[in-house]
Amino acid sequence: MSQFTSSFWDYYIGVISVVSILACGVLLLAQSKRRVAGGQTETTGHTWDEDLGEYNNPLPRWWMWLFWITIVFSLVYLALYPGLGSFAGYLKWTQVGQLEQENAQANAQFGPLYEKFAGQEVAQLAKNPEALAIGQKLFLNTCAQCHASDAAGSRGFPNLTDTDWLYGGDPATIKATITEGRNGIMPPFGPALGEQGTKDVAHYVMSLSGMAADSIRVERGKPLFAQTCAACHGAQGKGNPQLGAPNLSDKTWLYGAGETTIIETITRGRNNQMPAHKELLTASKIHLLTAYVYSLSQK
Amino acid sequence: MKTSDAPAGLVEQSLYEVRKTIHPRAVHGWFAAWRWALVWATQLVFYGTPWLQWNERQAVHFDIVHRKFYIFGLVFWPQDIIYLTVLLIISALSLFLFTAVAGRLWCGFACPQTVYTEIFLWIERKIEGDRAARMRLDAAPLSARKVGLRAAKHAVWIALALWTGFTFVGYVTPIRELWQEVVTLSTGPWETFWILFYGFATYGNAGWMREQVCKYMCPYARFQSAMFDKDTLIITYDRERGEPRGKGEGKGHCVDCSICVQVCPTGIDIRDGLQYECIGCAACIDGCNQVMEKVGYPKGLIRYSTTHAMEEKLTRAQMFKRALRPRVLLYSAILGGIVVAAGVSLWQRVPLKVDVIRDRAAIAREVEGGQIENVYRLQIMNTAEEERNYYVVVSGLPGIHMTSQSQFELDGASSRMVTVRVRIGPGAAQPGTHPIQFQVSAVGIAGVEVREKSVFIVR
Numbered sequence: 001m002s003q004f005t006s007s008f009w010d011y012y013i014g015v016i017s018v019v020s021i022l023a024c025g026v027l028l029l030a031q032s033k034r035r036v037a038g039g040q041t042e043t044t045g046h047t048w049d050e051d052l053g054e055y056n057n058p059l060p061r062w063w064m065w066l067f068w069i070t071i072v073f074s075l076v077y078l079a080l081y082p083g084l085g086s087f088a089g090y091l092k093w094t095q096v097g098q099l100e101q102e103n104a105q106a107n108a109q110f111g112p113l114y115e116k117f118a119g120q121e122v123a124q125l126a127k128n129p130e131a132l133a134i135g136q137k138l139f140l141n142t143c144a145q146c147h148a149s150d151a152a153g154s155r156g157f158p159n160l161t162d163t164d165w166l167y168g169g170d171p172a173t174i175k176a177t178i179t180e181g182r183n184g185i186m187p188p189f190g191p192a193l194g195e196q197g198t199k200d201v202a203h204y205v206m207s208l209s210g211m212a213a214d215s216i217r218v219e220r221g222k223p224l225f226a227q228t229c230a231a232c233h234g235a236q237g238k239g240n241p242q243l244g245a246p247n248l249s250d251k252t253w254l255y256g257a258g259e260t261t262i263i264e265t266i267t268r269g270r271n272n273q274m275p276a277h278k279e280l281l282t283a284s285k286i287h288l289l290t291a292y293v294y295s296l297s298q299k
Numbered sequence: 300m301k302t303s304d305a306p307a308g309l310v311e312q313s314l315y316e317v318r319k320t321i322h323p324r325a326v327h328g329w330f331a332a333w334r335w336a337l338v339w340a341t342q343l344v345f346y347g348t349p350w351l352q353w354n355e356r357q358a359v360h361f362d363i364v365h366r367k368f369y370i371f372g373l374v375f376w377p378q379d380i381i382y383l384t385v386l387l388i389i390s391a392l393s394l395f396l397f398t399a400v401a402g403r404l405w406c407g408f409a410c411p412q413t414v415y416t417e418i419f420l421w422i423e424r425k426i427e428g429d430r431a432a433r434m435r436l437d438a439a440p441l442s443a444r445k446v447g448l449r450a451a452k453h454a455v456w457i458a459l460a461l462w463t464g465f466t467f468v469g470y471v472t473p474i475r476e477l478w479q480e481v482v483t484l485s486t487g488p489w490e491t492f493w494i495l496f497y498g499f500a501t502y503g504n505a506g507w508m509r510e511q512v513c514k515y516m517c518p519y520a521r522f523q524s525a526m527f528d529k530d531t532l533i534i535t536y537d538r539e540r541g542e543p544r545g546k547g548e549g550k551g552h553c554v555d556c557s558i559c560v561q562v563c564p565t566g567i568d569i570r571d572g573l574q575y576e577c578i579g580c581a582a583c584i585d586g587c588n589q590v591m592e593k594v595g596y597p598k599g600l601i602r603y604s605t606t607h608a609m610e611e612k613l614t615r616a617q618m619f620k621r622a623l624r625p626r627v628l629l630y631s632a633i634l635g636g637i638v639v640a641a642g643v644s645l646w647q648r649v650p651l652k653v654d655v656i657r658d659r660a661a662i663a664r665e666v667e668g669g670q671i672e673n674v675y676r677l678q679i680m681n682t683a684e685e686e687r688n689y690y691v692v693v694s695g696l697p698g699i700h701m702t703s704q705s706q707f708e709l710d711g712a713s714s715r716m717v718t719v720r721v722r723i724g725p726g727a728a729q730p731g732t733h734p735i736q737f738q739v740s741a742v743g744i745a746g747v748e749v750r751e752k753s754v755f756i757v758r
Contacts, residue, residue: 032314033314035309058315059515060316060318061315062318064315140676148660148674149658152672152674152720155665
């Protein structure tokens with residue numbers, strides 16, 4: 001990077017640019033007139049291949065003015081905009097500055113649209129079709145990539161249209177989830193439980209939600225569950241919304257039901273992340289988004 | 300000879316030339332009448348069209364902001380860009396065909412540059428007089444009369460130019476609203492800019508630049524000569540009949556009156572043969588024919604003819620027969636084919652468009668009872684101008700069905716994004732991707748339906 005930190009190259013580029021532009025002007029001047037012997041005005045005087053001449057078919061003079069205009073334009077441009085090495089130009093224009101300006105403009109234009117709803121309760125907004133239409137657009141842009149366009153989720157991404165919530169489905173919690181994000185970590189227990197132990201716990205977990213399970217393994221798994229899993233998932237496996245630990249006794253399975261998946265989850269753990277959106281969306285947009293997500297389970 | 304041995308006489312010579320104003324003389328006749336007919340036809344269409352109404356909206360409205368082009372009963376969406384391509388191809392092929400048959404017909408009769416120059420020249424003639432009067436006025440010293448005439452001319456030019464700019468913008472912004480804005484001086488910044496821009500372009504090109512546009516700016520002017528051949532009808536001076544020029548015994552029919560030069564809008568002498576400056580307006584034909592009539596010679600000393608016809612002294616019948624040569628037939632066949640195809644395509648156009656976008660990250664999910672569910676977004680575009688109901692049917696796998704809403708109401712010329720859930724029963728398909736089809740149909744209107752392909756994923 002040293003070649004970019006030296007100011008030599010700034011001058012190098014600046015000087016070449018300015019000299020080139022001025023050279024265009026000199027060339028234009030030099031080529032606009034010539035001296036010929038009186039009367040000998042038929043050809044340009046250029047001769048190729050010994051005797052091949054060129055008739056003088058002059059361009060109109062306004063054409064020459066176009067050349068001058070481009071030269072003046074380029075000098076004015078280089079004075080106003082960045083182009084000469086590290087010289088920022090008198091307008092101080094930057095790409096980032098333009099982006100910020102356009103963002104500010106857009107916020108000034110569209111901000112009131114969101115602000116209108118900022119003072120209203122989420123539960124109230126969840127019944128307001130106008131707010132929900134905006135909320136849906138925000139959802140499709142920001143959330144649908146993982147939670148699917150219909151918000152019913154996918155493997156590893158929670159369904160937002162049911163009443164089963166990992167962290168709680170009240171407006172304040174939904175808003176906190178969107179704003180701050182969530183880190184749902186289930187540590188791996190494969191090494192601690194061993195292969196048979198893992199399978200025993202898996203069968204006990206299956207029995208909690210009424211799935212068919214090996215009753216001997218269920219019996220052996222029960223104390224292991226109490227030791228290893230109950231701290232987060234609770235003694236009855238009902239989960240803990242404080243930690244985002246899922247309820248294991250219902251029919252909702254984030255990664256899918258079945259022995260294989262449950263064993264995989266226990267053995268290797270799960271690391272689930274919902275990114276924080278406070279940097280990406282304004283508070284009033286998150287408010288509308290909360291209302292939309294909240295409305296999905298209010299049926 | 301004598302200049303070469305006079306080294307003392309060095310003179311400074313500019314390699315750029317100061318433009319000499321051309322003052323074409325007014326001309327009447329068959330071709331002038333045609334030119335005026337085309338001026339009227341094109342300008343009535345241009346100035347008049349935006350004022351027409353259709354379905355309670357402007358009949359021809361290029362609504363760039365909402366990305367919809369309304370042309371009478373048709374509404375074009377950005378997806379219809381192919382029709383613009385087809386239009387450009389038709390224009391190009393027409394140019395090839397007309398040029399191969401009769402030279403620069405477009406330039407001489409229909410090009411806006413010619414048409415507006417014609418109108419501006421007419422205004423100039425009405426105010427300042429014909430060629431001789433204008434040349435006298437140019438040479439005259441500054442006087443109240445000169446200033447008055449010039450001011451009047453430019454005022455009328457600018458008024459017409461601004462009206463042209465206003466009309467141009469009226470195709471993009473509804474012209475009746477634009478008129479209200481103009482009257483109340485409340486046009487938006489861009490409307491103002493474009494009215495002035497197109498106004499200035501009209502005033503500058505038709506008032507000041509004129510033949511300079513054709514000679515130095517226009518690319519078509521230069522490459523049209525590549526489409527000429529020896530059987531192309533061009534404006535030709537019959538040298539054999541005309542020469543030697545002059546009046547009296549032993550002279551040809553050309554009386555050297557220089558009318559053909561005086562009427563020429565690009566200031567050339569057609570008697571020097573075909574030149575790139577010649578825009579094919581045929582003013583010299585009309586001018587010469589008038590003179591021939593007066594002096595009692597047959598008309599047509601300058602006429603539409605071909606190089607072959609002049610060289611081989613073909614009769615007119617022979618000459619016109621050669622117009623049907625392979626290149627002309629080929630151009631005609633391709634042009635005809637494309638016009639018919641475009642016409643049929645427009646006729647059969649279904650006023651409905653559908654895009655299917657499958658959810659990308661949420662690939663497939665297992666729902667109650669082991670059913671597999673995929674989610675799609677359907678962008679339904681109702682390009683008809685009335686409100687319509689559409690229903691969606693999915694097919695392609697055994698037992699495939701939608702579990703979400705399947706009927707949707709759309710306003711006229713609007714689009715709507717809908718999310719649909721599609722399910723199959725457990726084990727109905729192997730893991731992998733399976734082609735499926737969405738069919739979107741208008742409720743109660745036969746034939747208005749679109750099929751779109753997508754895939755269903757089982758994992």
